[in-house]
Amino acid sequence: MKQAPRVLLIFLFLFLESCNSDFNINAPQQDVYVLNCIVRSDTSVQYALISRNYFTENGTVPPPNSIDPNVKGATIRIYYNDSVFVMRDTTVQLLDSGNTAVVDCYYVKNLILSPGKVTRIQAAIPGGDTLISTIQIPQISYPKTSWTFPQADPPPLQTEPFLPNQGSYSTRPSYGWSWVGNTLGGTAILSLPQLEVYYRHYEQGSFIEQKLLVPLASYFTTDRNGNLLPVNVELSFRTSCITLLETVNKAMQDISGNDPYKENYVITKVVFSVICLDPELSKYYSANNTYATDFTIKLRQTDFSNIVGGKGIFGACYKFSNPLTVDSLYIQYFGYRYDPF
Amino acid sequence: MLHADYAWSNSHAGFNWFTATQNSPLFVELTLYYSKFSGSELPNSTNERHIENKLGDLTFKTDFNYILNDKNEYYGGVKINYIKTDLILSNSVGQLGATVSEATAFSSYAGYRLSSIDKLKADLGSRFDILRLTDAPSLFLEPRVNVVYSLLPILNLKAGWGLYKQELVTISDEDEILPLFEPWIITPSYLKPSNAIHYVGGFEYYLTANLKADVEGYYKVEHDLAVINDSLIYPTDPQLIAASAESHGAEIALNYETGWVYTQLSYSYSWTTRKVRDLVYHPRYDSRNDVKFSINCDLGNNWSASMTWNYSSGMPFTQILGYYDKFNPPDVLNPSSGLLDYVYFPILAGRNAAHLPDYHRLDMGISRKISIGSLKLDIDLNVINVYDRKNFFYFDDKTGERVNMLPFLPTIDIKAEL
Numbered sequence: 101m102k103q104a105p106r107v108l109l110i111f112l113f114l115f116l117e118s119c120n121s122d123f124n125i126n127a128p129q130q131d132v133y134v135l136n137c138i139v140r141s142d143t144s145v146q147y148a149l150i151s152r153n154y155f156t157e158n159g160t161v162p163p164p165n166s167i168d169p170n171v172k173g174a175t176i177r178i179y180y181n182d183s184v185f186v187m188r189d190t191t192v193q194l195l196d197s198g199n200t201a202v203v204d205c206y207y208v209k210n211l212i213l214s215p216g217k218v219t220r221i222q223a224a225i226p227g228g229d230t231l232i233s234t235i236q237i238p239q240i241s242y243p244k245t246s247w248t249f250p251q252a253d254p255p256p257l258q259t260e261p262f263l264p265n266q267g268s269y270s271t272r273p274s275y276g277w278s279w280v281g282n283t284l285g286g287t288a289i290l291s292l293p294q295l296e297v298y299y300r301h302y303e304q305g306s307f308i309e310q311k312l313l314v315p316l317a318s319y320f321t322t323d324r325n326g327n328l329l330p331v332n333v334e335l336s337f338r339t340s341c342i343t344l345l346e347t348v349n350k351a352m353q354d355i356s357g358n359d360p361y362k363e364n365y366v367i368t369k370v371v372f373s374v375i376c377l378d379p380e381l382s383k384y385y386s387a388n389n390t391y392a393t394d395f396t397i398k399l400r401q402t403d404f405s406n407i408v409g410g411k412g413i414f415g416a417c418y419k420f421s422n423p424l425t426v427d428s429l430y431i432q433y434f435g436y437r438y439d440p441f
Numbered sequence: 442m443l444h445a446d447y448a449w450s451n452s453h454a455g456f457n458w459f460t461a462t463q464n465s466p467l468f469v470e471l472t473l474y475y476s477k478f479s480g481s482e483l484p485n486s487t488n489e490r491h492i493e494n495k496l497g498d499l500t501f502k503t504d505f506n507y508i509l510n511d512k513n514e515y516y517g518g519v520k521i522n523y524i525k526t527d528l529i530l531s532n533s534v535g536q537l538g539a540t541v542s543e544a545t546a547f548s549s550y551a552g553y554r555l556s557s558i559d560k561l562k563a564d565l566g567s568r569f570d571i572l573r574l575t576d577a578p579s580l581f582l583e584p585r586v587n588v589v590y591s592l593l594p595i596l597n598l599k600a601g602w603g604l605y606k607q608e609l610v611t612i613s614d615e616d617e618i619l620p621l622f623e624p625w626i627i628t629p630s631y632l633k634p635s636n637a638i639h640y641v642g643g644f645e646y647y648l649t650a651n652l653k654a655d656v657e658g659y660y661k662v663e664h665d666l667a668v669i670n671d672s673l674i675y676p677t678d679p680q681l682i683a684a685s686a687e688s689h690g691a692e693i694a695l696n697y698e699t700g701w702v703y704t705q706l707s708y709s710y711s712w713t714t715r716k717v718r719d720l721v722y723h724p725r726y727d728s729r730n731d732v733k734f735s736i737n738c739d740l741g742n743n744w745s746a747s748m749t750w751n752y753s754s755g756m757p758f759t760q761i762l763g764y765y766d767k768f769n770p771p772d773v774l775n776p777s778s779g780l781l782d783y784v785y786f787p788i789l790a791g792r793n794a795a796h797l798p799d800y801h802r803l804d805m806g807i808s809r810k811i812s813i814g815s816l817k818l819d820i821d822l823n824v825i826n827v828y829d830r831k832n833f834f835y836f837d838d839k840t841g842e843r844v845n846m847l848p849f850l851p852t853i854d855i856k857a858e859l
Contacts, residue, residue, distance in 0.1 A: 122798060123797065123798050123833055123836070123843055124760070124795075125760060125761060125836055125838065125841075126760060126761060126762075126763065127760035127761060127762050127790035127791075127794075127795065129762075129763075130762055132762055132763075132765060132788055134765050134766065134767075136768045136779060137779070138773070138778075138779040140776060142776065143776065147779055147780055149779070149780065151765065151766050152765070153762055153763040153764060153765045153788050154763050154764055154765070155763040155764075156763070156764065156841075157841065158841030159761055159787075159836075159838055159841065160838060160839065160840060160841040161764070161785060161838060161839055162764055162785050169765065169766055192780065194777050194780060194781055196781050201781060203780045203781070205780055288675070292774065335773070335774065337675070337676075375774060377773065381773070383674050383675075384768075385770070385773050386674055386675055386676070387673065387674045388769055388770075390673060390674065390675065390676050390678070391673070395530040395531070395532055395536075395537075395538030395540075396530065396532075396673065396680060397528070397530065397612055397614070397624070397669055397680050397681070398614055398616070398669050398670070398671070398673055398680070399490065399614045399616070399617045400614070400616055400617060400787075402671070402672055402673050402674055403767075403786065403788075403789075404672075404674060411765060411767075411788070412768065413768055417773065417774065
C-alpha cells in the first residue's frame with residue numbers, strides 16, 4: 101500500500117509523456133494539380149499552364165521565385181465545335197515588370213472562338229491524374245440599342261457639318277448601351293464596354309493607325325452644384341453604360357488636339373465593344389476581387405475552381421465588337437475626314 | 442522579420458445592490474454594469490489585414506425572489522442592455538472600413554421554484570424578449586424546465602430542458618489555419634439569431650457522507666448559427682450565412698469535502714459537429730476529453746493552499762496540403778496575365794481534421810490572511826504551469842515558429858482591505 105503513491109506518480113508521468121505534443125501544419129503529402137487556361141477571342145493561339153502543389157518546411161510561406169511547380173509532359177486536349185485541339189509543350193519568354201520571365205506552358209494554334217460554344221478541356225497528367233473542365237464561351241444580346249455615332253434617336257437630317265445638340269442627338273442618360281448575357285442558367289458575367297474610335301494620322305509621309313477610347317460611365321452622380329460626375333466603367337457585373345455627348349465631342353477634339361492640320365486625321369471606324377468573361381471565369385475573378393477590395397471578415401479569399409480533379413480555372417474571354425454607323429457630317433465638323441474603307 | 446501585433450483589453454465597472462428586509466419574503470437585487478472589450482490585429486507593414494473590434498455593454502437588471510410560506514418561490518426580473526459593436530476591417534490595399542452596430546434589448550424573465558414536496562424539486566420559467574437587438578424574427582419565449590427527484594436519500598435524479606437564443610455572436614474563420622482573433626458582432630438583420638434546444642439528464646449519488654458523484658449527460662441542437670460565408674464570390678454575397686450544430690457529451694464529477702479540504706475530480710467527454718451547407722466538421726473548440734483535478738485546503742492559522750490540474754485533448758485545426766501558384770490577375774484582360782500573374786496560396790486539407798497538441802497544466806498556490814488592526818491583507822503565492830508544459834498557443838506561418846502559452850511562472854498577489 102505504501103507503494104501506491106509512487107505507482108500513481110509513475111502512471112501520471114507515463115500519461116503525461118504519452119500526451120500528444122507534436123504539431124505539424126503540413127498534412128500528409130498528397131499531389132494536387134492545377135490547370136489554368138484562359139481562351140481568348142483576340143488571338144488564335146491559346147495557352148495553358150499546369151502546376152502542382154509544393155510543401156515547405158513547417159508550412160512557412162515560400163520565398164519568391166524559389167520553386168518552379170510547373171508540370172511538363174501532360175497531354176491537354178480542348179474539345180471545341182466537334183474538333184479536338186491538342187496542346188503542345190513550349191517555353192515562352194515574357195517581360196514581367198521589366199524582367200524577362202521564362203514560363204513552361206502549353207499552346208495550341210488556330211483555335212478561334214465563337215460565342216455560345218460549349219468547350220471542354222481535359223488534361224492527362226503523367227502519373228495518371230486527369231483534370232477536366234467545361235465552359236460556355238460567353239454570348240450576349242442587345243435588347244434596345246441605337247447603333248449610330250453619335251447616337252441618335254431619331255437619326256438627324258443635316259446637309260452641313262454641325263456639332264450636335266440636344267435637338268438632334270441623344271444627350272443623357274439615354275446616350276448609352278445595354279446588353280444581356282445569354283449564359284447557361286442565366287449566371288452573371290463580368291463585362292467591360294468600350295467605345296473605340298479608329299483613325300489614321302498622316303505623319304511624315306505615311307499614315308499611322310491609332311485608336312482612341314471614349315470615356316464611358318457606369319452611371320453618373322452629381323456634386324453639390326448639380327454637375328454630373330461620371331463613375332467610369334470597369335470590369336463589373338453591370339450590363340449598361342452611358343456617356344455624355346459633350347464627352348464624345350471632347351474625345352473627338354482630343355484626337356488632333358492643337359494640331360492645326362485637321363485634314364491629316366481620317367476616322368476609319370467607330371466600334372462599340374463589350375469584353376466578356378464566361379460565368380466561371382467571372383466567378384473566379386469576382387472571388388479574388390471581392391476579397392481584394394471589400395472589407396470582409398473572411399481572412400482568406402475564396403479558392404474558387406472549376407477544374408474537376410484539381411484546382412485552377414478554365415475560362416474564356418470574348419470581345420464582342422459592333423461597328424457603328426458613323427455620321428460623316430459630325431466627323432467633318434472637327435475638320436477630320438471620314439473614310440471607312 | 443516583421444510580425445503583426447495582437448492586442449486585447451477588457452474593462453468592467455459595476456454596481457450591485459441587494460435588499461432583504463427582515464420578516465419580508467421579498468428579496469430584490471439591482472445590478473448596473475458597464476463592460477468594454479477591445480481587440481485588434483495590427484499588421485505592422487506585413488501582409489496581414491487590420492482588424493479591430495470593440496464591444497461595449499451597458500446593462501441594468503433587477504431580480505426579485507418572493508418566497509412563499511411553503512418554501513416555494515416566485516422569481517423574475519427585467520434586463521435592459523445597450524450593446525455597441527465596432528468592427529474595423531481593412532481591404533487588401535489597406536483602406537479601412539468600419540461597421541458599427543448598436544441596439545438596445547429589453548427582456549424579462551419569470552418562474553416558479555417548487556420546493557415544498559420532499560422528494561421533488563422543480564424550476565419552471567421562461568425568458569420573454571420584448572425588444573431585441575436584431576430586427577430578424579426570432580423566439581419571443583425561451584422556456585426552461587429543471588426537475589430533481591430524490592429516488593433514494595443518497596440518489597437524486599435530474600433532468601432539464603430549455604430553449605435558448607443568442608443575438609451577440611463571435612465570428613471565427615474556420616478556414617484560417619489558427620486564428621487569434623474572433624470579433625464580436627450583433628447578428629446582422631439578414632440572419633435569424635442563433636437558437637438552441639438543450640436536453641440534460643443525470644444523477645447525484647452520495648457514496649459516503651463526504652463523497653458525492655455527479656453524473657450528467659446532455660444533447661444540444663443549434664440552428665441559425667452565424668458563420669463566415671466560405672464561398673464568398675460576388676460582391677453582393679452575404680458575409681455571414683446560417684449553419685447548424687449538434688453536440689452531446691457527458692460529465693462525471695467526484696466531490697470530496699471535509700471540514701478542511703475540498704477536492705474535485707471531473708472528467709467530461711464532448712462531441713460537436715457543425716454543418717455549413719453540406720459540409721459537416723468539428724468546430725474549433727470541440728475538445729473531446731477534459732479532466733480537471735483540484736484540491737483546496739484550509740491549513741489553519743489563516744493559511745490555505747490550492748492545486749489545480751487541467752487536461753484537454755487537442756482542439757481541431759486545419760492543416761495545409763502545401764501551397765500552389767494561384768492565378769490572381771490584377772487585370773484579367775491583359776493577354777499575358779494567364780502566364781504571368783500568379784501568387785502562392787495555401788491548399789487547405791480537410792476542415793479541422795487534424796488536432797493540436799494536448800493541453801495540460803498544473804497550478805499551485807498558497808495564501809495567508811493577515812490582520813493588522815483594521816487592515817486586512819491577503820497574500821497569495823501562485824505558481825502557474827509548475828512543470829513547465831509547453832502548451833501550444835499559435836503558429837506563425839511566416840516564420841514557421843510555434844508560440845507556446847505561459848511557461849513556469851511564479852506570481853505574488855497582495856490584496857489590502859480596509
